[in-house]
Amino acid sequence: MRPSIRMLLAAAVLATAGVAAPSVTAAQQAPAGTTAMAQTSTLSDSALAAQTAAVSSELRCPVCQGESIQDSPSELSAQMRDIVREQLRAGKTQAQVKAYFVSKYGEWILLDPVAHGFNLVLYAAPYVLLLAGLGVVVVAVRKWSGKQPDSAGP
Amino acid sequence: MNWKRAAIASLAAVPVIALFAWGFTKDPNNIPSPLPGRQAPDFSLPVFASGEAPMALPVGDTVHLAKLRGEVVVLNFWASWCLSCRDEHRTLSQFAKRYADKPVHFLGVLYNDRTPPAVDWIREMGGQEYPSVNDRDAHTAINYGLYGVPETYFIDGNGRVAFKQTGPVNDEVLTRVVDSLIAALPAGAKGAGVADSAAAGLTPSPKQAPKGAP
Numbered sequence: 001m002r003p004s005i006r007m008l009l010a011a012a013v014l015a016t017a018g019v020a021a022p023s024v025t026a027a028q029q030a031p032a033g034t035t036a037m038a039q040t041s042t043l044s045d046s047a048l049a050a051q052t053a054a055v056s057s058e059l060r061c062p063v064c065q066g067e068s069i070q071d072s073p074s075e076l077s078a079q080m081r082d083i084v085r086e087q088l089r090a091g092k093t094q095a096q097v098k099a100y101f102v103s104k105y106g107e108w109i110l111l112d113p114v115a116h117g118f119n120l121v122l123y124a125a126p127y128v129l130l131l132a133g134l135g136v137v138v139v140a141v142r143k144w145s146g147k148q149p150d151s152a153g154p
Numbered sequence: 155m156n157w158k159r160a161a162i163a164s165l166a167a168v169p170v171i172a173l174f175a176w177g178f179t180k181d182p183n184n185i186p187s188p189l190p191g192r193q194a195p196d197f198s199l200p201v202f203a204s205g206e207a208p209m210a211l212p213v214g215d216t217v218h219l220a221k222l223r224g225e226v227v228v229l230n231f232w233a234s235w236c237l238s239c240r241d242e243h244r245t246l247s248q249f250a251k252r253y254a255d256k257p258v259h260f261l262g263v264l265y266n267d268r269t270p271p272a273v274d275w276i277r278e279m280g281g282q283e284y285p286s287v288n289d290r291d292a293h294t295a296i297n298y299g300l301y302g303v304p305e306t307y308f309i310d311g312n313g314r315v316a317f318k319q320t321g322p323v324n325d326e327v328l329t330r331v332v333d334s335l336i337a338a339l340p341a342g343a344k345g346a347g348v349a350d351s352a353a354a355g356l357t358p359s360p361k362q363a364p365k366g367a368p
Contacts, residue, residue: 062301075266076300079292104299106188132166 052085055094059084059101060111068111187299189315194227194307195297196220199287202269203262203276208254211285217261220313226258226335227309230323231295232286233267234275236303242322243279246306249328250283257311257339258332262286265295265303308332311339 056070061077069077069084080101087097101109113119198218204210211217219227230246232239250260264272264286276282289295298307306319308331317331 076292076296079266080296082291083293083296103188104297106186106299108185 048085048088051088051094052081055084055088055097056081058098058111060105060109062105062109184320185301187318187320189299189307190318192315194219194229194309194313194315195294197289197294197297199263199289199294201285202264202288203273203282203286205285206251206281206283209250209260209284217285217287219309222259222309223313224257224311224339226311226332226339227307228258228260228328228332229263229298229307229309230261231263231265231289231298231300231303231305231307233265233303234271235267238322239304240279242304242306242324243282245325245328246323247279247281247283249325249332253332254283256332256336258336260284263294264288265300266292308335310335 053070056077057068059069059080061067061069061072061074061080063074063076064072069080083100084097087100088094092100098110107114113122115123196219198216201211201213201215201217204213228250230242232243246260253260261284262282269288272286272288276286292300298305301320304322306323307315308317308319310316316335319327
């Protein structure tokens with residue numbers, strides 16, 4: 001659940017950056033060119049920071065226990081975040097950045113397992129258990145409702 | 155009816171027990187690396203500890219991995235704050251000395267550490283036969299998918315990662331892996347080891363850096 005919440009937060013930050021875009025475009029048209037450039041730089045920096053946070057939230061810290069590189073204060077995590085930022089700045093997509101880390105550390109580096117092979121069990125298990133639970137409830141209710149007339153009878 | 159309930163409960167428990175049984179056979183600290191079999195990530199890193207002759211390289215010069223192609227490379231990531239690195243240091247250093255005349259390069263890579271304590275550590279450990287380079291931003295370590303130190307990568311003559319050792323390396327592993335990689339080299343490459351800077355993938359520094367502080 002935690003990565004999903006982080007992704008939602010990151011998406012919210014990205015959305016906020018997107019909302020801010022028109023005002024910066026207007027500022028670029030203003031005669032004060034230097035100020036406009038500074039604002040453009042700030043915007044791209046914030047968008048880059050949001051994207052870096054989004055990708056980093058999905059990558060596991062190699063020297064921690066179940067923590068993302070976004071949340072970890074470790075030196076290695078900070079260095080990995082630097083690489084995420086550098087690659088995004090260089091024009092790579094979020095998927096390409098994640099693919100880079102998978103090529104180095106394997107799929108283990110992804111906090112959310114990829115839905116293929118044995119991992120499918122992880123995704124299917126909650127639904128299977130839910131169905132099994134519903135089945136148990138249905139059987140139990142039928143049993144109880146079938147017994148009631150007997151116990152209420154003369 | 156009780157036997158039926160017991161059978162259903164057992165059937166439900168079997169996959170869970172099987173999953174746990176399978177999980178307990180795995181060492182959570184031993185995460186398989188995707189690197190063995192792939193091309194070793196290239197790097198150019200500065201020497202901060204020269205090592206001893208005949209493997210010595212000048213401090214401040216840059217080692218390019220790509221230029222070591224054609225010979226075996228043993229890449230050992232270490233740090234002065236790493237306790238396990240103490241366990242393997244003597245073994246690794248003595249093995250490197252024993253193989254000094256063979257077509258194999260030993261290279262230490264400093265990970266998340268500063269050079270002054272690292273130089274002090276080498277001195278405290280009684281020296282290091284092979285040179286060490288400094289991976290200041292840990293980009294090389296991350297390129298190799300490093301989890302922690304020590305980790306040792308064995309690179310074959312074609313520049314591919316042949317084997318990765320997580321944790322301290324021992325003489326048995328060193329002998330087995332290095333011998334097999336040397337045996338796989340083309341006949342011409344199995345001659346004497348490389349001792350001069352040019353053949354060791356070195357770029358001389360414009361100005362010689364002070365010893366122990368690049």
